[in-house]
Amino acid sequence: MKNKRLVILGAGESGVGTAILGKQKGYEVFVSDFGKIKEAYKEVLRDNGLDWEEGGHTETKILDADVVMKSPGIPDTAAIVDQLRAKGVQVISEIEFASKYTNATIVGITGSNGKTTTASLTYALLKDGLNVGLGGNIGKSFAELVSEGNYKNYVLELSSFQLDGIETFAPHIAVLTNLSPDHLDRYEYDYKKYIASKFRITMNQTEDDYFIYDGDDPDIKNWLDSHEIKAKKLPFSLQREVQEGACIKDNNILLTIDNTQHTMPIAQLGLQGQHNTKNAMAATTVATLLKIRKATIRECLESFQGVEHRLEKVLKINNVMYINDSKATNVNATFYALDSMETPTVWIVGGVDKGNDYTQLLPLVNEKVKAIICLGVDNEKIKQSFGNIVDLMVETAGMEEAVKVAYKIAERNDTVLLSPACASFDLFENYEDRGRQFKNAIRNL
Incomplete structure (x- = not known):
């Protein structure tokens, strides 16, 4: 029986990571980039003996795919994507492809802003107590991390483009930091389509999973008011007290999960500013769900200094x-x-x-x-x-x-x-x- 053919559109971080994982899993792999491929990525493709092209797409080599991984930078409206869909070929994102090859616990973090800081902080909170990898839209691709096979947990920063290409992907813990209009050029200038894209992070979650979100965000509230989700909801809020989730009380972050309360003084946060308090609340909720010790969380929140290129x-x-x-x-x-x-x-x-x-x-x-x-x-x-x-x-x-x-x-x-x-x-x-x-x-x- 001949190997299934995996075609990868785009040879950036996600494309090259998927190529490595695809080859490891026995696919016949072909990588095609409409533009120029960076020298560092070409080296990886060569070292792994992978078939690739740049500066255009050879249709005959692409249209006979069994499955296609489309890099997040390529819009759904690209001509080659239309042709694949017309042929009934499955077109997915790297996140979807890689998730089939791991049983690890996945924390998926998305949002218009704060997702990199929240993902980096969450990873920092987890890494002393758990075997965890950080990737997705930050650092290494999820596919490359899965190919290394070293991790029992993943923290993934996820963009709306990555979520657009999922079908079965379901993080055990999903975080939505906030919503504001972004990338509308990719969503026909329709903010509702962009919001729907972000909420795909929870679409395959079950009652055993968790959805952590900004309880002060009006766009998130409106969407949740009109759509059912199965995951257990844990909001974080600076404006009101919440029964379950995180809020502020007496200058402390007060976190309530399953009737158990945990507190953390805001004054001691390494990152100051209201938006960073929210990022800290989201990350602390994740760490608490994954049973990280309170002392570890506290030390890490005090010392965390933020990410490059963000204030x-x-x-x-x-x-x-x-x-x-x-x-x-x-x-x-x-x-x-x-x-x-x-x-x-x-x-x-x-x-x-x-x-x-x-x-x-x-x-x-x-x-x-x-x-x-x-x-x-x-x-x-x-x-x-x-x-x-x-x-x-x-x-x-x-x-x-x-x-x-x-x-x-x-x-x-x-x-x-x-x-x-x-x-x-x-x-x-x-x-x-x-x-x-x-x-x-x-x-x-």
């Missing part, structure tokens, strides 16, 4: 603090960043607009921002939204120029904040590249 303090020069928030790829993330500024701010913003609505930022910009530096190929919308609010707005063509302009504008006790509210693909490879270029430019001042 990361870079340097202080002439009493001006430079902060890298390159991970803010949507308006809501930038809202948190501006909200946490305590000194006059020079704000570097811009990139690929995904259908952004900047109105929610207007009061914060009015209150905190003294100058705006546009960093993007097309800055029209930013100029229209904030032109009347700030006295100074400068357009720049790249990161080095943006940082030099910020250096000239900023005065003692100001903050220079890179928080783009946009995707990075016009001038940079990704948000990490953007953040690193920002840090390098500051060090070269």
